[in-house]
Amino acid sequence: MSIASDLIRGHTETIILFHLLEGDSYGYQINKSIQFRTQGQYELKEATLYSAFRRLEQNGCITSYWGNEETGARRRYYSITSLGRAVYEQNVRDWQEAKTLIDALLT
Amino acid sequence: MTRFAVRVKHRKMPVRSNIRDYVEELFSEAPKSHRTIEMKEELISNLQEKFDDLVAQGQEEHMAYDIVISSIGDISELIRSLQESYAEYHRQYRDPGEEERQRKKSAMLISVSVGIYILSLVPALLGDELGHDLLGMLFMFVMWAVATMILVYNGMTKPKDKASADDAPAALPREIRSWSASKKKIIALRNSISSILWLGATIIFVGGGMLFGGWHILWLVFLLAAVVQQIINVVARLSYPDEEEEPPYGRN
Numbered sequence: 001m002s003i004a005s006d007l008i009r010g011h012t013e014t015i016i017l018f019h020l021l022e023g024d025s026y027g028y029q030i031n032k033s034i035q036f037r038t039q040g041q042y043e044l045k046e047a048t049l050y051s052a053f054r055r056l057e058q059n060g061c062i063t064s065y066w067g068n069e070e071t072g073a074r075r076r077y078y079s080i081t082s083l084g085r086a087v088y089e090q091n092v093r094d095w096q097e098a099k100t101l102i103d104a105l106l107t
Numbered sequence: 108m109t110r111f112a113v114r115v116k117h118r119k120m121p122v123r124s125n126i127r128d129y130v131e132e133l134f135s136e137a138p139k140s141h142r143t144i145e146m147k148e149e150l151i152s153n154l155q156e157k158f159d160d161l162v163a164q165g166q167e168e169h170m171a172y173d174i175v176i177s178s179i180g181d182i183s184e185l186i187r188s189l190q191e192s193y194a195e196y197h198r199q200y201r202d203p204g205e206e207e208r209q210r211k212k213s214a215m216l217i218s219v220s221v222g223i224y225i226l227s228l229v230p231a232l233l234g235d236e237l238g239h240d241l242l243g244m245l246f247m248f249v250m251w252a253v254a255t256m257i258l259v260y261n262g263m264t265k266p267k268d269k270a271s272a273d274d275a276p277a278a279l280p281r282e283i284r285s286w287s288a289s290k291k292k293i294i295a296l297r298n299s300i301s302s303i304l305w306l307g308a309t310i311i312f313v314g315g316g317m318l319f320g321g322w323h324i325l326w327l328v329f330l331l332a333a334v335v336q337q338i339i340n341v342v343a344r345l346s347y348p349d350e351e352e353e354p355p356y357g358r359n
Contacts, residue, residue, distance in 0.1 A: 026149075026153065027149060027150075027153040028153040028154075028156050028157055031153075031157075043178065045178060045179065045180025045181070046150060046153070046154070046178060046179045046180060046182075047179060047180035047181050047182040047184065047185055048180060050146065050149070050150065050182075050185055051184050051185050051188065054185070054188055055188075058192075074148070074152065075149075075152055075153075076145070076148075076149040076152075
């Protein structure tokens with residue numbers, strides 16, 4: 001599991017971009033969806049998540065805004081930019097290529 | 108160690124609000140910037156929502172708190188990135204153009220006040236010639252007062268600019284702090300030498316004039332003081348790193 005965790009952590013930014021393709025979202029919701037997709041086997045640390053948000057925002061892949069919640073705390077929402085979409089496409093292509101190579105080398 | 112202590116200390120208080128205390132404590136090393144506050148608020152609201160979900164699923168509150176806190180992970184990289192953008196912001200904020208304008212304004216104010224000091228001799232000498240000694244002296248003192256006010260104003264507005272720029276280093280890496288500390292020391296030294304210089308010149312002028320009546324020669328003391336002041340400025344400027352020279356910022 002620790003090799004898997006390290007591998008997944010390397011794709012944190014792509015995971016976030018993929019989630020945002022479906023629509024704007026916020027930190028906890030993204031983490032919930034990661035847990036759901038991995039059947040509770042994997043969850044990002046908050047620190048990892050927010051570091052990735054900052055990097056993506058600085059690179060212009062995502063933008064953020066504060067939502068206006070009627071009840072409870074306000075949430076910070078993120079949305080993907082066209083640059084973010086392009087980066088996502090490229091990262092997925094890179095991963096497919098790497099997966100083929102690693103499969104060829106390991107099995 | 109301290110994080111654990113915080114957790115124990117708040118055990119008996121309502122647990123949901125402890126999340127805020129914990130995050131505040133966690134970010135105590137981060138620069139007090141707008142970005143940090145936003146980051147904290149974002150983190151707190153997400154953690155509290157997670158806490159609420161866990162409690163709604165039937166988790167005991169203390170357990171839910173522990174799960175939430177342990178899911179934060181290591182935020183040192185996050186704090187480092189906050190510090191970097193804070194340093195970056197301050198570097199852009201302190202643009203050299205602004206400093207140049209401040210310097211020019213200060214130089215102009217000093218020249219004007221020195222000019223007034225010198226010109227103050229005119230009413231004194233005129234009063235002497237025309238037999239209105241008292242009036243001439245009065246004008247001279249008024250002019251001194253104006254010139255001194257300009258100098259004081261200049262002295263008060265300039266350090267404020269330096270101080271606001273030096274507020275930043277508390278959160279910056281040590282190299283930058285020592286860099287501005289040494290510069291600050293030189294500037295403070297230069298300022299005190301300058302005030303002694305001008306005070307001395309005034310004392311020589313007034314004292315000498317009163318005792319020996321050599322006003323017509325003694326005013327040259329101010330010209331001499333102005334020359335010495337410029338020499339001090341040049342020496343001070345050479346002693347600290349120039350504005351163009353980048354302080355060691357590490358990355359970026």
